Amino acid sequence: xxxxxxxxxxxxxxxxxxxxxxxxxxxxxxxxxxxxxxxxxxxxxxxxxxxxxxxxxxxxxxxxxxxxxxxxxxxxxxxxxxxxxxxxxxxxxxxxxxxxxxxxxxxxxxxxx
Amino acid sequence: xxxxxxxxxxxxxxxxxxxxxxxxxxxxxxxxxxxxxxxxxxxxxxxxxxxxxxxxxxxxxxxxxxxxxxxxxxxxxxxxxxxxxxxxxxxxxxxxxxxxxxxxxxxxxxx
Numbered sequence: 409x410x411x412x413x414x415x416x417x418x419x420x421x422x423x424x425x426x427x428x429x430x431x432x433x434x435x436x437x438x439x440x441x442x443x444x445x446x447x448x449x450x451x452x453x454x455x456x457x458x459x460x461x462x463x464x465x466x467x468x469x470x471x472x473x474x475x476x477x478x479x480x481x482x483x484x485x486x487x488x489x490x491x492x493x494x495x496x497x498x499x500x501x502x503x504x505x506x507x508x509x510x511x512x513x514x515x516x517x518x519x520x521x
Numbered sequence: 522x523x524x525x526x527x528x529x530x531x532x533x534x535x536x537x538x539x540x541x542x543x544x545x546x547x548x549x550x551x552x553x554x555x556x557x558x559x560x561x562x563x564x565x566x567x568x569x570x571x572x573x574x575x576x577x578x579x580x581x582x583x584x585x586x587x588x589x590x591x592x593x594x595x596x597x598x599x600x601x602x603x604x605x606x607x608x609x610x611x612x613x614x615x616x617x618x619x620x621x622x623x624x625x626x627x628x629x630x631x632x
Contacts, residue, residue: 439618450609450622464619499564508553508618512564
């Protein structure tokens with residue numbers, strides 16, 4: 409079974425630029441999550457989708473972050489404009505509906521200069 | 522106060538030792554408890570998953586949950602250098618798929 413795929417793996421941008429990350433979840437997983445993991449910290453949930461709909465985006469900085477999940481499969485997370493404090497690893501995870509067993513992708517390491 | 526507290530370490534132990542990793546939490550509604558292993562520059566990998574209180578064993582790994590003390594543990598027996606990683610505890614309440622993570626404990630097994 410293929411795992412969660414993410415791209416790109418690494419991205420370096422300057423502040424005020426925009427960036428987008430892509431995620432392809434495990435086939436059949438209805439729920440998709442985006443997390444931000446700052447160095448030395450645990451992952452922090454940014455947004456949760458179930459199929460096409462947003463379940464929780466309470467911790468998403470909506471003035472600069474946006475996310476969409478088209479057709480209930482792939483998802484993109486965008487940052488515009490980026491700030492220095494956005495430097496982190498952005499993790500995508502997916503799960504079946506039900507008990508919270510989440511499976512993570514390798515992450516995208518973002519550096520904002 | 523954070524909902525989930527975890528000692529960040531680092532923790533270094535010799536190969537073959539028993540490792541004990543712990544988390545405490547404040548939210549009594551948490552019912553699902555997980556341990557993830559994260560190797561450097563990789564995503565977290567689900568290691569152990571338990572519901573409510575009790576013990577669960579899987580090979581060299583044992584997870585314990587004490588809901589009365591709001592305390593969870595992961596024990597690694599016969600530790601190997603390949604166990605060197607950051608271990609994250611995570612938890613959620615019933616009917617909620619959102620996970621709350623600890624900060625992670627960085628573990629090094631010395632050959």
